[in-house]
Structure formats: structure tokens, C-alpha cells
Amino acid sequence: MAKIVIANDHGAIELAQVFVEYLTKMGYEVNHLGVVSHDSVDYPDMAKLACEEYKKGGYEFGIVCCGTGIGISISANKIQGIRCALPQNAYASSMARKHNNANFIAFGGRINYQEDPCTILDAFMDSEFEGDRHQRRIDKMMALEVGC
Numbered sequence: 001m002a003k004i005v006i007a008n009d010h011g012a013i014e015l016a017q018v019f020v021e022y023l024t025k026m027g028y029e030v031n032h033l034g035v036v037s038h039d040s041v042d043y044p045d046m047a048k049l050a051c052e053e054y055k056k057g058g059y060e061f062g063i064v065c066c067g068t069g070i071g072i073s074i075s076a077n078k079i080q081g082i083r084c085a086l087p088q089n090a091y092a093s094s095m096a097r098k099h100n101n102a103n104f105i106a107f108g109g110r111i112n113y114q115e116d117p118c119t120i121l122d123a124f125m126d127s128e129f130e131g132d133r134h135q136r137r138i139d140k141m142m143a144l145e146v147g148c
């Protein structure tokens, strides 16, 4: 069964729950490491939890959610090997996979998306990395992790 890891802070409890239920219904095994209480937590801790779990292997991709999606995506992108996209719509979500080979997707629980967040997630899941010239750019992107 395909596995997905997801973590969230207190700013995205409901949205994370929507994703957990949606993906579970679709037949995915969902490892939810996020919080379920509104007590304040720090989004870098949540990003670290999800990314370290993802890096153990066996996951298709990861999802991170905070109030805006900004803090948790920036945090995830500080972790070696993680390419976390914060798409504004289904088009960007699809391109994040096709061109950027993103292995994480971020959402904001307090953001009023113009499209259903599950549709944005679907676009990510339904798209594949196109390789070719995009691989060259990914290689350059990942080389930035070790200094320029």
C-alpha cells in the first residue's frame, strides 16, 4: 500500500484531517505525525518530524501544513533532500511534480484557496516528473544545499 506522511501545526488541524481522511479513503496508508489539539506548537518541529520520517524511506511523498504553509515549507526546504512546494492552485501543484520533482507539498490551513485543497493535492499526485532538462535544474538546485 502506498504510504504518505503528513504533519501539521495548530494552524492547520482541520485541513490536515481533511487530507488524512481523503487519502485514507483513496486507499493510502497515511502516517499522521501532526497535532490534533489547538495548543500552540512550532512549525519547524513539525516539518522536521515529517521530513525525517519521509527520509527513512517507503513514502511516496509528504505533506506539511501550517497556518499559511509558508513557515513549514521553508523549514522543510532546510532539510537535506527535501523539495517542498507551496502551490497556490492545481496548475502550480502539477508543475511542482513535473518540473521541480517536489517530494513534499505544503498547504495553509488559514488560506482561502480558490480551488478545493484536495483538488490541488490530486493534481500533485496525478503528475510525474518529466526529467530531461528539468533534471539538470534539479541537480543545480540540490547542489545549492552544499554551498555555492
Ligand code: RB5
Residues within 6 Å of the ligand: 009, 010, 011, 012, 043, 066, 067, 068, 069, 070, 071, 072
Ligand atoms: C502559527 O500561528 C503560524 O505562524 C504558523 O502556523 C504558520 O502560519 C507560519 O508560517
